[in-house]
Amino acid sequence: MHLIIFQWLVNDYFCLIFLLISPGGFAFLPFLWLVNVVWFFREAFLKPSYTEQLQIKAYVKRSALGLLLWVAVLTTWITIYQHFRAEWGEVGDYLSFTIPLGIP
Amino acid sequence: MANNAEDIENNMNQQEANRSPDSTQKPQETGVPRARSRGGSAAGAGAGTGGGGDSGGGGGGNGTGPEQNGQPPAAPTPRVVEREEEEEDEELTLKYGAKHVIMLFVPVTLCMVVVVATIKSVSFYTQNDGQRLIYTPFPEDTDTVGQRALNSILNATIMITVIIVMTLVLVMLYKYRCYKVIQGWLFLSSLLLLFFFSYIYLKEVFKTYNLAMDYITLAIIIWNFGVVGMMCIHWKGPLRLQQAYLIMISALMALVFIKYLPEWTAWLILAVISVYDLLAVLCPKGPLRILVETAQERNEPIFPALIYSSTMVWLVNMADTDRPNRNSTEAASPQQEPQEAPVASPVPSSPSQDDGGFTQSWVSQQEHRLGPLQSTEETRREIQQMPSARPPVEEDDEERGVKLGLGDFIFYSMLVGKASATASGDWNTTLACFVAILIGLCLTLLLLAIFKKALPALPISIFFGLVFYFATDNLVRPFMDKLALHQFYI
Numbered sequence: 001m002h003l004i005i006f007q008w009l010v011n012d013y014f015c016l017i018f019l020l021i022s023p024g025g026f027a028f029l030p031f032l033w034l035v036n037v038v039w040f041f042r043e044a045f046l047k048p049s050y051t052e053q054l055q056i057k058a059y060v061k062r063s064a065l066g067l068l069l070w071v072a073v074l075t076t077w078i079t080i081y082q083h084f085r086a087e088w089g090e091v092g093d094y095l096s097f098t099i100p101l102g103i104p
Numbered sequence: 105m106a107n108n109a110e111d112i113e114n115n116m117n118q119q120e121a122n123r124s125p126d127s128t129q130k131p132q133e134t135g136v137p138r139a140r141s142r143g144g145s146a147a148g149a150g151a152g153t154g155g156g157g158d159s160g161g162g163g164g165g166n167g168t169g170p171e172q173n174g175q176p177p178a179a180p181t182p183r184v185v186e187r188e189e190e191e192e193d194e195e196l197t198l199k200y201g202a203k204h205v206i207m208l209f210v211p212v213t214l215c216m217v218v219v220v221a222t223i224k225s226v227s228f229y230t231q232n233d234g235q236r237l238i239y240t241p242f243p244e245d246t247d248t249v250g251q252r253a254l255n256s257i258l259n260a261t262i263m264i265t266v267i268i269v270m271t272l273v274l275v276m277l278y279k280y281r282c283y284k285v286i287q288g289w290l291f292l293s294s295l296l297l298l299f300f301f302s303y304i305y306l307k308e309v310f311k312t313y314n315l316a317m318d319y320i321t322l323a324i325i326i327w328n329f330g331v332v333g334m335m336c337i338h339w340k341g342p343l344r345l346q347q348a349y350l351i352m353i354s355a356l357m358a359l360v361f362i363k364y365l366p367e368w369t370a371w372l373i374l375a376v377i378s379v380y381d382l383l384a385v386l387c388p389k390g391p392l393r394i395l396v397e398t399a400q401e402r403n404e405p406i407f408p409a410l411i412y413s414s415t416m417v418w419l420v421n422m423a424d425t426d427r428p429n430r431n432s433t434e435a436a437s438p439q440q441e442p443q444e445a446p447v448a449s450p451v452p453s454s455p456s457q458d459d460g461g462f463t464q465s466w467v468s469q470q471e472h473r474l475g476p477l478q479s480t481e482e483t484r485r486e487i488q489q490m491p492s493a494r495p496p497v498e499e500d501d502e503e504r505g506v507k508l509g510l511g512d513f514i515f516y517s518m519l520v521g522k523a524s525a526t527a528s529g530d531w532n533t534t535l536a537c538f539v540a541i542l543i544g545l546c547l548t549l550l551l552l553a554i555f556k557k558a559l560p561a562l563p564i565s566i567f568f569g570l571v572f573y574f575a576t577d578n579l580v581r582p583f584m585d586k587l588a589l590h591q592f593y594i
Contacts, residue, residue, distance in 0.1 A: 030328065096316055098310040099316060101314060
């Protein structure tokens with residue numbers, strides 16, 4: 001897990017940027033990437049450019065990419081699960097954390 | 105309770121006061137944005153109308169205007185300058201005090217709303233499962249009223265004893281510089297809170313709304329929530345996110361208390377804790393006061409981990425202590441103890457002597473930063489015990505802010521939550537308690553502006569809250585019911 005912290009003096013701004021580029025075990029953090037994208041979007045794309053901005057842009061883009069990937073995966077899985085849960089019988093129950101009462 | 109709202113701007117006021125004699129040399133007509141330079145300048149022309157005009161609490165300021173006009177345009181006597189400085193000081197204080205009250209209203213309200221909403225919708229937190237905390241071993245479903253009263257008194261006594269012991273342990277650890285232990289403790293308890301309690305919360309919410317959830321998705325959700333929470337609270341993160349996390353943790357903790365504390369015990373504990381808070385913070389030998397003073401002597405922040413701060417604070421010139429400072433202003437050593445919650449925020453990489461950049465970025469970014477929050481049974485005490493004092497020396501030219509300890513949030517929410525859970529007057533009582541707590545908070549902040557030192561935030565609010573709760577439940581509600589019954593509208 002790489003933790004990258006940028007502290008820039010940019011246009012008289014001090015901005016602290018932390019992006020988590022997570023290969024390996026810590027790859028399961030779409031929320032963090034969402035925070036990155038939302039937080040640094042303004043910094044990366046809407047500000048007049050400065051030298052370090054390219055790097056920030058790259059990282060924001062990577063975070064956004066990871067986020068999109070995760071959103072796709074999760075949406076797919078949740079859809080499948082909710083749809084087929086009742087039909088899977090035992091496996092469905094085993095996977096379930098809460099089982100709704102009543103008739104599905 | 106230890107949470108004290110402390111005015112960060114104290115030192116700023118001092119600085120302002122110190123600077124104003126210099127600023128009096130400027131001609132009045134320039135309309136100095138700082139608007140404080142109505143101190144009679146050598147030109148002596150302008151009353152501080154400019155200054156008095158744009159401050160909210162500037163009643164006093166305006167009042168002195170004509171006086172200055174009447175003065176001869178000679179250099180004001182030192183006494184006059186001093187008086188003006190004091191007035192400016194007061195004006196500043198009052199103006200910022202008003203703003204801070206609003207800044208604290210929002211998070212406190214949010215926390216209470218979350219707690220009340222959960223209590224109303226998720227029945228888990230009002231069910232009596234027969235489980236109790238180990239700190240309150242005596243049951244309250246006894247045969248006689250006397251027995252019940254006795255049990256609740258015993259429970260409250262045990263609880264408060266535990267709290268006192270915890271506080272003392274904490275103060276001792278702090279005094280003897282066992283920072284690692286404290287940080288580890290805080291880290292563990294926020295871990296527990298962010299993962300375990302939120303897991304339970306989610307489970308109950310899903311059960312209530314009868315939704316299916318699989319372990320995989322749940323694991324991902326909890327993992328994300330927890331990890332980002334730990335990062336935001338103990339390290340760095342966007343201010344709003346940090347504030348949101350602190351509010352959520354306070355709400356979670358308050359919910360736990362509401363569930364596991366039996367009724368009479370809860371009210372008693374609230375009352376006793378307010379008294380304890382008062383004593384601990386104001387008495388010369390009180391543990392919290394010792395803590396605050398020690399921190400001030402050492403020029404260190406006091407556990408930003410447990411404190412909600414309404415603005416971001418830059419720590420400049422941190423005292424060189426044996427514990428690494430999070431916001432080290434030295435560019436050379438960006439050592440960050442991940443566990444040390446900073447109240448400070450972005451660490452400037454370039455030498456931070458660039459004050460101009462500071463102020464500008466600060467003003468333009470306007471971020472709020474929250475300290476981490478802790479809330480387990482154990483750390484709750486700490487939280488409460490934790491005054492939110494900030495050594496004035498550390499702050500340098502940033503926005504003023506007020507800090508409120510997380511224990512305060514927890515107990516306020518607990519009061520309102522309990523009121524909504526068990527009151528027969530239902531929404532009337534809940535709203536009454538809510539208003540009472542906000543009034544108490546206002547008064548506390550007012551006192552803070554006047555006294556300018558760490559104050560306990562619990563006593564006034566809890567006192568009002570309790571009074572309003574019992575009065576509304578027992579007096580107002582039957583009254584309203586009777587009126588409605590007889591169709592008599594007032």
